[in-house]
Amino acid sequence: MRSVTGRQALLLPLEHPLGATIETLMAIRTILEFPDPRLRTRAQPVTRFDADLRRVIDDMLETMYAAPGIGLAATQVDVHQRLVVIDVSADRADPLVLVNPEILSREGETATEEGCLSVPGFFDEVTRASRIRVRAQDRDGNAFERDCEDLLAVCVQHEMDHIDGRLFVDYLSSLKRERVRKRLEKERKERAARSASETRGRGGEGPGKPPRERRSAL
Numbered sequence: 001m002r003s004v005t006g007r008q009a010l011l012l013p014l015e016h017p018l019g020a021t022i023e024t025l026m027a028i029r030t031i032l033e034f035p036d037p038r039l040r041t042r043a044q045p046v047t048r049f050d051a052d053l054r055r056v057i058d059d060m061l062e063t064m065y066a067a068p069g070i071g072l073a074a075t076q077v078d079v080h081q082r083l084v085v086i087d088v089s090a091d092r093a094d095p096l097v098l099v100n101p102e103i104l105s106r107e108g109e110t111a112t113e114e115g116c117l118s119v120p121g122f123f124d125e126v127t128r129a130s131r132i133r134v135r136a137q138d139r140d141g142n143a144f145e146r147d148c149e150d151l152l153a154v155c156v157q158h159e160m161d162h163i164d165g166r167l168f169v170d171y172l173s174s175l176k177r178e179r180v181r182k183r184l185e186k187e188r189k190e191r192a193a194r195s196a197s198e199t200r201g202r203g204g205e206g207p208g209k210p211p212r213e214r215r216s217a218l
Ligand SMILES: [Zn+2]
Pocket: 001, 002, 115, 116, 117, 118, 158, 159, 162
């Protein structure tokens, strides 16, 4: 999930030297974008808490922080396991890893303007429970329960939708969803055309810009 308050961060220059370093040293994974059919996959429970799982979790955290986003589900990086990472803290230093999460109870209602790393540049209001209790396992398989409210509750519900193959645009009218789909398709084409002409113009000058652009939100 992408936070509305993260909009400023989205305006960071893409050419920042850290951009290239992060891409090469850490395994930032490609985020699938709506309407990619793989986003509709229902994820399988995690059964092995091994080095492979820890690697996926670490990559997901790097991918989420780099995007930047406040939550990421494994489904979004084409890993179809019931696994989400979240960090809604202001200093981006409080990662929450939920393996095989389940919502035990829901209370209240809150309408939040949501965004999603798989639906870049689009925000709209979704109504969800304002308080939930979640049971999950940590990266080592230890079970725990946690009460979540406000933005954290919304984020957990948003990410848990992903591992069931649901997107926040599913809560909007089909007309709106279709408009988003068309706009993303158009942007993808423009991006492809731009990167093709940049490659031609630059010759053998190196890897060039990372493929994913940081558009400002909205
Ligand atoms: Zn999302």
